[in-house]
Amino acid sequence: MKLDGKTVLIIGLKRTGVSVARFIAQRGGRVRITDRQAAEQLTNELAAIADIAAEVRVGAEDMSLLDGIDLVVPSPGVPCTAPLLVAAQQRRIPVWSEIELAFRFLRAPVLAVTGTNGKSTTTTLLGELLREHGQRVFVGGNLGTPLLDAVSEDAAAVIAEVSSFQLEWVEQFRPRIGLWLNLTEDHLDRHETLDAYGAAKRAMFVRQAPTDWMIVNRHDPAVQRFTHGLPGRLFSFGWEPVPDGVWIEGEKKALIVNIAGQETRISLAGLRLYGRHNLENVMAAVAAATLWGVPSEVVERVLARFTGLRHRLELVATKQGVSYFDDSKGTNVGAVVQSLASFTGPVILLAGGVDKGGDYAPLRHLVQNTVKKLILFGAAKDIIADALGSATDTLIVETLAEAVDAAARAAGAGDTVLLSPACASFDQFRNYAHRGEVFRAAVEAL
DSSP states (O other), X not given: OOOTTOEEEEEOOSHHHHHHHHHHHHTTOEEEEEESSOGGGOHHHHHHTTTSOEEEXXXXXXXXXXXXXXXXXXXXXXXXXXXXXXXXXXXXXXXXXXXXXXXXXXXXXXXXXEOSSSHXXXXXXXXXXXXXXXXXXXXXXXXXXXXXXXXXXXXXXXEEXXXXXXXXXXXXXXXXXXXXXXXXXXXXXXXXXXXHHHHHHHTXXXXXXXXXXXXXXXXXXXXXXXXXXXXXXXXXXXXXXXXXXXXXXXXTTEEEEEETTEEEEEEOTXXXXXXXXXXXXXXXXXXXXXXXXXXXXXXXHHHHHOOOOTTSSEEEEEETTEEEEEOTTOOSHHHHXXXXXXXXXXXXXXXXXXXXXXXXXXXXXXXXXXXXXXXXXXXXXXXXXXXXXXXXXXXXXXXXXXXXXXXXXXXXXXXXXXXXXXXXXXXXXXXXXXXXXXXXXXXXXX
């Protein structure tokens, strides 16, 4: 679609909405924007589009917004059941996500990463691997920078973190290499069922060509179920040797990549990431980089210096023999399962926040066998206590700072205090990063 002379309705004026508005205007389109929030809540966003001719209606929505519209672009936070989106479909007005709009204008091939957990770490590592190989790359998407920003860059490859929300409105989006890391219950307040959640992610792969690569977790039964019968060439990562796959051998000392019978051995001696799940992230990123042509010596250099991302099983401090880990990005049960499985000694687990509609039962066995004390805080504390409180010694407090103080009193040398909330952060914090910083400050103050 040529945008010149077209009228585009943008639903939601946050970072994505601002990027879409500026992109449409730069290409001669007419911009109409709506957001349920009032103008005083959108001061920064309105300032960011002040220099473009845009019709802005905030604080309310009505169906007249669709009059004369050629295309609708919703922000990822707008559910597909929103009345404007339902009405747009009824009127046969095209609805595209921001990544679909970007894809139609991109000249560089896309390498895309999806999954419930590990997307940001894997996307960032993959970008570092290609950069070290001397390629100009754009790294963004759900990671924080809208994919539309890549259109104006002279990149040889676009590496995108992609969420299920972004995949609800795609028609042509097709990664040359697509990675599906895992699939566990998350965002059920939006998708309602795991099947609907998995179907949304599956949309990333359905338009691949037989020459494209589909890299999947071969030990994740949900991923295996949803990737069956897809057109891309299958490549997998896991813990035992397979053709067209990657695995780890020798007590985590080396990673083996097998492509059509040709094996490449990559040392992991310098790896500084914690956790089994991070080894899976590494396998996935290295698989994609190797398929892209990055040599093993380049991979080893990057792995030796890559320390991961903030608030993802990050060691904050060791005090009096107690290790304090910030896993504030662990916002769902699957992430907490992976993090708990990374420790062999006693763990004091700090969890709570805004419940996302998932089932806490998969945590019960690990809590019984690994967690010395469970300290719950935030809006979901009583819900989690009902599900897990009888599995171990459990304490309920109001705030994260109280949880840290209680953990420090209960911990002994050799213990691990782990913030891995299994919940969203918006009850007491701006976001998961703010929650992680509050945790760090509380630990440093001990």
